[in-house]
Amino acid sequence: MTPEEFRRYGRQVVDWIADYHERIASMPVLSQVKPGDVQDALPARPPEEGEGFEGVLADLERIVLPGVTHWQHPSFFAYFPSNTSGPAILGDLLSSGLGVQGMLWATSPACTEMETRVADWMVDLLGLPAAFRGNGVIQDSASSACLVALLAAVQRTGGSAARDGIDRRHTLYVSSQTHSSLEKAARITGIGSANVRVVDVDPGTLAMDPAHLDALLTEDAAAGAVPVMVCATVGTTSTTAVDPVPAIGEVCRGHGVWLHVDAAYAGVAAVCPEFRWVNDGLAEHADSYSTNPHKWLLTNFDCTLLWLADRAPMIEALSILPEYLRNQATTSGDVIDYRDWQIPLGRRFRALKLWSVIRWYGAEGLRAHIRAGARLADALASWIAADPAFEVRDHHPFGLVCFRPRWAGLAPDEADAATLALMERLNASGDLYLTHTRVGGRVLLRLAVGGPATEERHVRAAWDRIREEAARPTA
Amino acid sequence: MTPEEFRRYGRQVVDWIADYHERIASMPVLSQVKPGDVQDALPARPPEEGEGFEGVLADLERIVLPGVTHWQHPSFFAYFPSNTSGPAILGDLLSSGLGVQGMLWATSPACTEMETRVADWMVDLLGLPAAFRGNGVIQDSASSACLVALLAAVQRTGGSAARDGIDRRHTLYVSSQTHSSLEKAARITGIGSANVRVVDVDPGTLAMDPAHLDALLTEDAAAGAVPVMVCATVGTTSTTAVDPVPAIGEVCRGHGVWLHVDAAYAGVAAVCPEFRWVNDGLAEHADSYSTNPHKWLLTNFDCTLLWLADRAPMIEALSILPEYLRNQATTSGDVIDYRDWQIPLGRRFRALKLWSVIRWYGAEGLRAHIRAGARLADALASWIAADPAFEVRDHHPFGLVCFRPRWAGLAPDEADAATLALMERLNASGDLYLTHTRVGGRVLLRLAVGGPATEERHVRAAWDRIREEAARPTA
Numbered sequence: 001m002t003p004e005e006f007r008r009y010g011r012q013v014v015d016w017i018a019d020y021h022e023r024i025a026s027m028p029v030l031s032q033v034k035p036g037d038v039q040d041a042l043p044a045r046p047p048e049e050g051e052g053f054e055g056v057l058a059d060l061e062r063i064v065l066p067g068v069t070h071w072q073h074p075s076f077f078a079y080f081p082s083n084t085s086g087p088a089i090l091g092d093l094l095s096s097g098l099g100v101q102g103m104l105w106a107t108s109p110a111c112t113e114m115e116t117r118v119a120d121w122m123v124d125l126l127g128l129p130a131a132f133r134g135n136g137v138i139q140d141s142a143s144s145a146c147l148v149a150l151l152a153a154v155q156r157t158g159g160s161a162a163r164d165g166i167d168r169r170h171t172l173y174v175s176s177q178t179h180s181s182l183e184k185a186a187r188i189t190g191i192g193s194a195n196v197r198v199v200d201v202d203p204g205t206l207a208m209d210p211a212h213l214d215a216l217l218t219e220d221a222a223a224g225a226v227p228v229m230v231c232a233t234v235g236t237t238s239t240t241a242v243d244p245v246p247a248i249g250e251v252c253r254g255h256g257v258w259l260h261v262d263a264a265y266a267g268v269a270a271v272c273p274e275f276r277w278v279n280d281g282l283a284e285h286a287d288s289y290s291t292n293p294h295k296w297l298l299t300n301f302d303c304t305l306l307w308l309a310d311r312a313p314m315i316e317a318l319s320i321l322p323e324y325l326r327n328q329a330t331t332s333g334d335v336i337d338y339r340d341w342q343i344p345l346g347r348r349f350r351a352l353k354l355w356s357v358i359r360w361y362g363a364e365g366l367r368a369h370i371r372a373g374a375r376l377a378d379a380l381a382s383w384i385a386a387d388p389a390f391e392v393r394d395h396h397p398f399g400l401v402c403f404r405p406r407w408a409g410l411a412p413d414e415a416d417a418a419t420l421a422l423m424e425r426l427n428a429s430g431d432l433y434l435t436h437t438r439v440g441g442r443v444l445l446r447l448a449v450g451g452p453a454t455e456e457r458h459v460r461a462a463w464d465r466i467r468e469e470a471a472r473p474t475a
Numbered sequence: 476m477t478p479e480e481f482r483r484y485g486r487q488v489v490d491w492i493a494d495y496h497e498r499i500a501s502m503p504v505l506s507q508v509k510p511g512d513v514q515d516a517l518p519a520r521p522p523e524e525g526e527g528f529e530g531v532l533a534d535l536e537r538i539v540l541p542g543v544t545h546w547q548h549p550s551f552f553a554y555f556p557s558n559t560s561g562p563a564i565l566g567d568l569l570s571s572g573l574g575v576q577g578m579l580w581a582t583s584p585a586c587t588e589m590e591t592r593v594a595d596w597m598v599d600l601l602g603l604p605a606a607f608r609g610n611g612v613i614q615d616s617a618s619s620a621c622l623v624a625l626l627a628a629v630q631r632t633g634g635s636a637a638r639d640g641i642d643r644r645h646t647l648y649v650s651s652q653t654h655s656s657l658e659k660a661a662r663i664t665g666i667g668s669a670n671v672r673v674v675d676v677d678p679g680t681l682a683m684d685p686a687h688l689d690a691l692l693t694e695d696a697a698a699g700a701v702p703v704m705v706c707a708t709v710g711t712t713s714t715t716a717v718d719p720v721p722a723i724g725e726v727c728r729g730h731g732v733w734l735h736v737d738a739a740y741a742g743v744a745a746v747c748p749e750f751r752w753v754n755d756g757l758a759e760h761a762d763s764y765s766t767n768p769h770k771w772l773l774t775n776f777d778c779t780l781l782w783l784a785d786r787a788p789m790i791e792a793l794s795i796l797p798e799y800l801r802n803q804a805t806t807s808g809d810v811i812d813y814r815d816w817q818i819p820l821g822r823r824f825r826a827l828k829l830w831s832v833i834r835w836y837g838a839e840g841l842r843a844h845i846r847a848g849a850r851l852a853d854a855l856a857s858w859i860a861a862d863p864a865f866e867v868r869d870h871h872p873f874g875l876v877c878f879r880p881r882w883a884g885l886a887p888d889e890a891d892a893a894t895l896a897l898m899e900r901l902n903a904s905g906d907l908y909l910t911h912t913r914v915g916g917r918v919l920l921r922l923a924v925g926g927p928a929t930e931e932r933h934v935r936a937a938w939d940r941i942r943e944e945a946a947r948p949t950a
Contacts, residue, residue, distance in 0.1 A: 001561025001835065003493040010493070013565045014485030017572030018478040031584050035809040038588035046596035050837035053562065056830070060569065064827075067585030072574045079582070079799070082821075084574035086476025087528065090488045094535065096567045096775050097492030099547045099559035107554070109506050110542030113513035121521035140615060141819035151663060165667030166641040180797040181820055187792065188626060188818065190665020192640030237799055294821075300571050301821055317662065322655040323913045324554070324712055324921070328899065334510040343663065343818060344616035345656055346557075346769075348776055352539075355531070360476065362525035424803070438798045446799070 001053075009053040016057060017089065021072065024453070028430020029073045031066065038067035074453040075432040075462055080237070080265045081373075081399070081450035083293075084300035091356030092300060095349040102347045105335035106327045112336055115351035118358065122305055125363055126270040126291070129283035132307035137341040138350045142264035143181035144343055145290035145306035146231065150185045152288065152314035153229035153258035162317050166190040169225040173216065175201045175208040175243065177236040179262060191228065203440065205395065206241035208232060210251050217255045229258040234278050235266025238437040239393060239444075240400045242266075242278070249285020258287045264304070266398050267291025269374070271366045275397075296399065296450045298369060299357045303350055306341075315340045373399035373450035376459045380447065383463050389470065393439070399450035404443065405470045416443040426469055432462045476528075484528040491532060492564065496547065499928070503905020504548045506541065513542035549928040550907040550937055555712070555740045556848075556874070556925035558768075559775035566831030567775060570824040577822045580810035581802045587811055590826035593833065597780055600838055601745040601766070604758035607782035612816040613825045617739035618656035619818055620765035620781035621706065625660045627763065627789035628704035628733035637792050641665040644700040648691065650676045650683040650718065652711040654737060666703065678915065680870065681716035683707060685726050692730045704733040709753050710741025713912040714868060714919075715875045717741075717753070724760025733762045739779070741873050742766025744849070746841045750872075771874065771925045773844060774832045778825055781816075790815045848874035848925035851934045855922065858938050864945065868914070874925040879918065880945045891918040901944055907937045 001009070041063040071082045102111030119136025122128070139145045150172065154161050159168060170191045174182045176198055186196045197220065200212040217227050230252050232243040245261055252259040261282060268291050269275035282289055290306045293299035308314055319340040321330070329335045339345050361369070377399045384392040384403045392403040405422065407415040420436060420443055427433050434447050445466075449459060476484070516538040546557045577586030594611025597603070614620045625647065629636050634643060645666045649657045651673055661671045672695065675687040692702050705727050707718040720736055727734040736757060743766050744750035757764055765781045768774035783789055794815040796805070804810045814820050836844070852874045859867040859878045867878040880897065882890040895911060895918055902908050909922050920941075924934060 003497050006496075006561040006564070007489060007493045009561065009565055010489030010568075011486055013568050013572075014482060014489060017568070018482045018485070020572060021481075022478050030581075033584050035580070035584070035804065035807075036588070038585045039592050042589065042592045044595075046600050046833050047837045048839060050835050050840045053565065053831070053835060056562075056566070056834055064585045064589065067583070067588065068573060068575055069581070069583045071576055071583070079576075082574060082576045084571065086481040086484070087531075089481075089568070089571040089574075090484055090528065091531070092571045093485075093488050093564070093568050094492070096559065096564045097488075097495060098543060099557060099564075099775055100543055101546055101554075101557045101776055105510070106505075106544070108542070108544045108546070109508050109510070110513045110539045113511070113542065114517065114539065117514050117517045120519075125521050141821045143819040143821075147663075147818065161665060161667065162662045163667055163669050165645070165661075165670055166665035170640070180795045180800075183795050184793065184818075184820075186640075187637045187795075188622075188664065190636060190641035192636065192638055194638050195640055237797075300574050301576055301823055302819075318659065320655045320658050320662075322712075324910060325655075326911075329510065332510075343622065343659075344618040344777075345659075346616045346618075346776055356528070358521050359531055360525050360528065362522045364523060365525045435799060436801075 012057060024070055024073050027070055027073065029070050029075050029433040030427045030430055031069045032430060033067045038063060069433065072451060072453060074451060074455065074458040076451055077447040077449065077462060078433045078435040080295050080448050082301050083296060083298045083450070083452060085298040085357060085452055087356040087360035088298060088300045088353045091353030095352045098349060100349055102349055103339040103345050104325065104327060104330060104337045106329045108349070111349045111351065112338055114355060115338065116336060118351045118354050119305060119307070121358055125366065126267065127276050127279055128307065131309045132289070135309070135311050136305055136307045137338055139304040139306050139342060140302040142179070142262060142290050142292055142304050143184065145304050146181055146260060146262060147185040147188060148306060148314060148342060149260040149288035150189055150229055151317045152308065154189065155313040155317040156258060157226050157228060159226065169195060170228045171195045171197050171220045171225045172228055173197050173199055173213060173230040175199045177201055177206050177238055177241050178231055178233055179237050179264070182231050206236065206239055206439065208243040208248060210244060210247040213248060214251045217251065217257065221255070227255060227257045229260055231260045231262055234261060234263040235398055239395065239402050239439060240266060240398050241395065245281030245285065249281045252285060259285050260288045261286045263289065263291045265292065265295050268293060268297040269370050269398055271363065272370050275370065293354055296370065296373065297366060298361060298452060299354050303354055369452065376449040376454065376456060377401050379456065380449065380459050380463060387467065393444070400446060400448045402437065402444040402446055404445055412442060419443045419445065421474070422470055426466060431465050487532060499545055499548050502545055502548065504545050504550050504908040505902045505905055506544045507905060508542045513538060544908065547926060547928060549926060549930065549933040551926055552922040552924065552937060553908045553910040555770045555923050557776055558771060558773045558927055560773040560832060560927055562831040562835035563773060563775045563828045566828030570827045573824060575824055577824055578814040578820050579800065579802060579805060579812045581804045583824070586824045586826065587813055589830060590813065591811060593826045593829050594780060594782070596833055600841065601742065602751050602754055603764070603782065606784045607764070610784070610786050611780055611782045612813055614779040614781050614817060615777040617654070617737060617765050617767055617779050618659065620779050621656055621735060621737060622660040622663060623781060623789060623817060624735040624763035625664055625704055626792045627783065629664065630788040630792040631733060632701050632703060634701065644670060645703045646670045646672050646695045646700045647703055648672050648674055648688060648705040650674045652676055652681050652713055652716050653706055653708055654712050654739070657706050681711065681714055681914065683718040683723060685719060685722040688723060689726045692726065692732065696730070702730060702732045704735055706735045706737055709736060709738040710873055714870065714877050714914060715741060715873050716870065720756030720760065724756045727760060734760050735763045736761045738764065738766045740767065740770050743768060743772040744845050744873055746838065747845050750845065768829055771845065771848065772841060773836060773927060774829050778829055844927065851924040851929065851931060852876050854931065855924065855934050855938060862942065868919070875921060875923045877912065877919040877921055879920055887917060894918045894920060896949065897945055901941060906940050
């Protein structure tokens with residue numbers, strides 16, 4: 001593709017994206033295709049001859065869009081938001097256009113140094129501990145961040161796992177509310193699912209019980225296990241429960257165990273002073289911490305930030321230097337080589353998109369975005385609370401509200417089935433998209449606000465639609 | 476950013492990228508900055524107020540570009556190429572613009588189904604085994620691909636590692652030429668570096684010795700170890716050596732051990748019939764196979780393809796289904812949820828860029844690109860061979876040529892130091908960028924051709940520059 005062709009098609013793609021966001025609200029949120037529809041519509045064999053980019057754009061409309069679930073739709077309330085924004089898209093486009101690969105400082109110093117600087121900006125923006133300064137790195141996801149933290153934690157136990165493999169019973173501490181990526185990390189690292197110890201939670205708040213954690217740690221150590229890491233969560237996936245990090249941190253300190261704090265969704269809220277409490281305990285206790293600008297901070301996937309209070313055990317665990325990667329800058333020790341801070345070797349210039357976002361919005365703009373989401377969630381929760389046909393969980397400090405119809409007269413299992421059926425009907429309608437969870441065995445609907453396109457009228461329309469659908473007699 | 480602002484700034488960014496590629500040859504290939512220069516030039520604190528995108532573009536010129544090592548420069552010959560191209564950039568831009576997250580089929584069916592289809596297209600384009608059809612997935616890197624393969628291989632040994640953790644001595648088989656990501660994977664999975672067994676190579680071809688592999692497997696099993704996986708490489712990083720996959724596969728079959736074939740760099744060459752030999756043994760023996768369109772196939776990082784002959788052990792190793800991810804499509808078993816095929820949970824719509832590349836170039840265009848790189852490498856090797864002051868390795872089947880000055884009169888260690896000093900001077904000049912390796916203890920220069928912008932005149936200029944610099948008297 002010549003530069004002239006790139007200019008021409010590039011404008012078409014930019015316009016297509018702008019048009020897409022302008023008309024997105026007219027499309028069904030959840031894709032209506034059936035398994036195999038998209039695959040069947042794509043040619044079974046690759047083309048022998050090349051063609052103009054017009055064909056890609058035409059098939060994007062004809063084949064791809066019907067198969068897309070529109071995460072940027074103003075009525076997308078499922079999972080957590082996966083924010084994007086104009087400056088993020090353009091920052092990422094610059095990264096693709098530069099086409100550099102920043103595995104080593106030497107292979108593009110700006111890729112490494114902007115990442116360090118922007119991670120430090122996030123320390124300022126979120127009010128994170130000073131020890132995190134210079135110790136931040138962008139990962140693809142919170143899953144990878146917790147995996148890297150776990151490998152560092154294993155290294156810090158002083159065993160020889162990196163050299164000899166796992167040869168002791170290591171244990172990892174989570175609650176029933178912790179993200180499944182922690183169990184996945186236990187499997188990947190050779191620790192094993194059975195050695196993931198599930199700490200009790202308070203049945204009301206769903207927050208981890210530090211006393212039970214303490215008891216488990218004591219019991220396991222007495223039984224000869226080597227506890228590796230505790231994962232506390234600020235803003236769980238299910239209900240945005242908040243574990244008591246200061247108290248958990250005290251327990252970790254007492255047992256000499258690594259504390260990872262997973263604030264994948266909620267951590268970025270700390271950009272607002274009124275949410276700074278999400279950082280409680282980090283400065284005193286956190287060995288590692290992660291939060292995702294790609295969820296609620298206007299930066300498109302993938303962009304997770306991971307910080308470590310001490311990077312040394314991570315690098316001991318992950319660094320291997322073959323001859324073909326040796327270079328003067330690495331040998332000097334004066335630079336960061338981010339390849340040793342992650343699972344893969346190669347890496348994109350992801351700092352560009354976060355840099356673009358922070359400059360475009362400024363701290364003020366980021367705060368306004370977080371506040372808008374939290375305010376809409378508060379409004380929704382108040383509307384639900386005012387409707388006697390529904391019940392809502394009191395706890396909704398961020399953008400997620402959990403609730404359900406009361407289903408007067410139905411047994412608990414019947415009520416759960418009715419709630420799930422309601423959700424399926426709503427999602428199938430294409431009018432909105434929401435997901436569910438279970439608390440104390442009972443099904444709750446989850447409605448997560450926080451997409452940049454979502455305004456009060458969309459939340460209001462969603463709530464009206466839910467009430468209407470719940471009241472409808474079903475066959 | 477409003478749609479109108481996005482259109483305006485989007486055009487500016489597209490033009491900036493087109494301009495960048497038009498003027499790239501005038502910039503020094505290797506960044507000339509010193510450690511800290513870029514970081515110091517970026518403000519120490521994030522902005523309180525937002526600003527227009529003009530500031531980003533201005534600082535891109537002023538701060539970022541001087542700190543960039545230009546991987547797309549026609550005189551970039553280091554490592555392996557990290558191709559990008561217009562259609563790849565635009566396909567990736569579409570992915571950013573759509574902003575979907577394809578962890579599950581249900582969260583965007585097109586993201587999953589286009590990936591499956593495009594991976595099948597690659598099976599056709601490269602002439603890969605029929606068993607790979609429907610079993611391909613895009614990973615971020617070959618490192619992650621081999622890690623996933625290793626986890627599947629551990630699962631297939633029939634132990635209970637996913638549940639109970641690593642509780643036997645598992646062994647992994649590589650050669651001294653295997654990529655360092657295999658040892659990294661052994662550390663990550665809890666197998667340990669010390670259980671990575673290094674199989675002898677032929678001192679001439681540097682290819683793995685199947686007889687020694689057989690002996691090691693027998694010895695380890697007799698000593699009570701559980702061999703997990705053998706990694707054969709087609710096109711090693713150091714010199715593009717090619718392991719004898721058919722013979723290695725026979726040994727693996729005899730011992731019931733998983734065979735992963737890492738063709739990260741060279742595998743895509745099979746798009747040309749004359750390179751189809753790189754697939755020898757795959758159909759009969761490979762349990763998993765990976766190659767990187769992001770190296771030599773015009774698709775920007777990150778885009779590694781991983782195929783498995785049988786996906787079941789991978790999914791057993793990696794699948795965990797919490798309540799908040801349950802959905803009808805997953806429960807039906809009719810769809811692929813790619814989250815179980817990778818380390819992270821979330822995933823970008825990466826298939827769009829590969830789809831765009833294949834449609835724009837067609838099979839013909841992809842073949843022309845591979846042939847251009849291989850032809851230039853052949854030409855370079857012939858020029859070096861004709862110069863009595865240099866020696867060149869005979870083996871250069873792809874785009875990489877390894878060579879060195881003979882340095883008449885210098886002892887081997889002095890010659891190595893002179894070769895490294897030559898490389899440092901060349902790289903510091905900004906005229907070209909190349910890296911080095913060691914073979915039999917001796918330093919060789921590596922010159923990898925294959926960037927889309929590289930023409931014969933650039934390779935010729937590089938060779939002239941190397942000869943001139945090698946002949947220059949140094950202090």
